[in-house]
Amino acid sequence: MTDSAALVIRGLSFSYGPRAALEDVSFHVPAGGVTALLGPNGAGKSTLMTLTAGLLKPPPGTITVLGHDMAAAPRKALARTGIVFQQPTLDLDLTVAQNLRVFASLHGLPRKVTEARMAEELERLDLTGRATEKVRALNGGHRRRVEIARALMHKPDLLLLDEATVGLDVPTRKALVAHVHALARDTGLAVLWTTHLIDEVDPATDRVVVLHKARVRAEGAVSDVLKQAGAEDLATAFDRLTGPDAAPLTEAAQ
Ligand SMILES: Nc1ncnc2c1ncn2[C@@H]1O[C@H](COP(=O)(O)OP(=O)(O)OP(=O)(O)O)[C@@H](O)[C@H]1O
Numbered sequence: 001m002t003d004s005a006a007l008v009i010r011g012l013s014f015s016y017g018p019r020a021a022l023e024d025v026s027f028h029v030p031a032g033g034v035t036a037l038l039g040p041n042g043a044g045k046s047t048l049m050t051l052t053a054g055l056l057k058p059p060p061g062t063i064t065v066l067g068h069d070m071a072a073a074p075r076k077a078l079a080r081t082g083i084v085f086q087q088p089t090l091d092l093d094l095t096v097a098q099n100l101r102v103f104a105s106l107h108g109l110p111r112k113v114t115e116a117r118m119a120e121e122l123e124r125l126d127l128t129g130r131a132t133e134k135v136r137a138l139n140g141g142h143r144r145r146v147e148i149a150r151a152l153m154h155k156p157d158l159l160l161l162d163e164a165t166v167g168l169d170v171p172t173r174k175a176l177v178a179h180v181h182a183l184a185r186d187t188g189l190a191v192l193w194t195t196h197l198i199d200e201v202d203p204a205t206d207r208v209v210v211l212h213k214a215r216v217r218a219e220g221a222v223s224d225v226l227k228q229a230g231a232e233d234l235a236t237a238f239d240r241l242t243g244p245d246a247a248p249l250t251e252a253a254q
Pocket of ligand 1: 019021042044196
């Protein structure tokens with residue numbers, strides 16, 4: 001199972017100077033589903049996403065995307081990866097289509113392929129008819145969906161979403177969560193979804209990784225995480241795993 005996963009993280013440690021941001025982190029993200037990376041502020045989530053997005057160099061052998069080692073073959077690994085960062089990166093004064101076309105040409109996609117994929121992804125994300133609108137005219141939820149459509153233009157196998165719902169109201173947040181779950185289910189995409197909001201996890205289908213103070217505290221299907229925490233529900237499990245009574249940490253991570 002682990003070897004065939006889209007993303008495999010094995011024994012990943014990373015420090016900013018003396019401060020350990022990740023210590024011996026291991027988990028995997030299978031195809032066709034959402035893996036929620038849950039953790040409180042400072043847990044190490046963004047550091048993990050930054051390393052997986054190839055913006056910091058990970059130690060060799062610790063991050064593998066579809067069998068490609070992020071340290072040894074970052075271009076091959078990134079060619080299979082779509083990324084939506086926490087901070088929006090669309091050009092507000094370009095139309096939806098122009099934003100997608102710029103991205104596609106950076107990936108070297110031919111014009112015909114670009115137009116076909118754009119139509120496909122906009123339809124999948126319920127954005128058909130918005131292609132000629134300037135991004136500035138869209139609400140926050142639609143802008144996020146355009147970012148997801150853009151991240152899918154090169155048909156990645158792995159989609160990284162870093163706190164994708166930040167700043168959205170509750171109904172928009174719920175709609176986006178539902179869209180991403182449908183996307184994973186319908187296309188076989190592997191999604192790593194970073195959040196600190198428990199209600200964004202679908203307990204029936206999602207895998208969960210609880211990160212706290214640089215370390216994985218529990219990992220697996222929601223039922224496994226509940227067992228590991230000795231809790232009845234995910235909110236209680238999260239509190240137990242990340243609260244003041246959580247297992248003691250090594251000095252480096254404190
Ligand atoms: N550029 C940096 N230089 C030094 N320390 C950093 C840097 N970025 C993050 N850290 C530290 O590394 C640890 C992990 O931070 P990180 O941002 O990865 O956590 P996070 O789970 O994403 O938090 P948040 O939910 O607040 O974004 C924290 O202790 C943070 O202060």
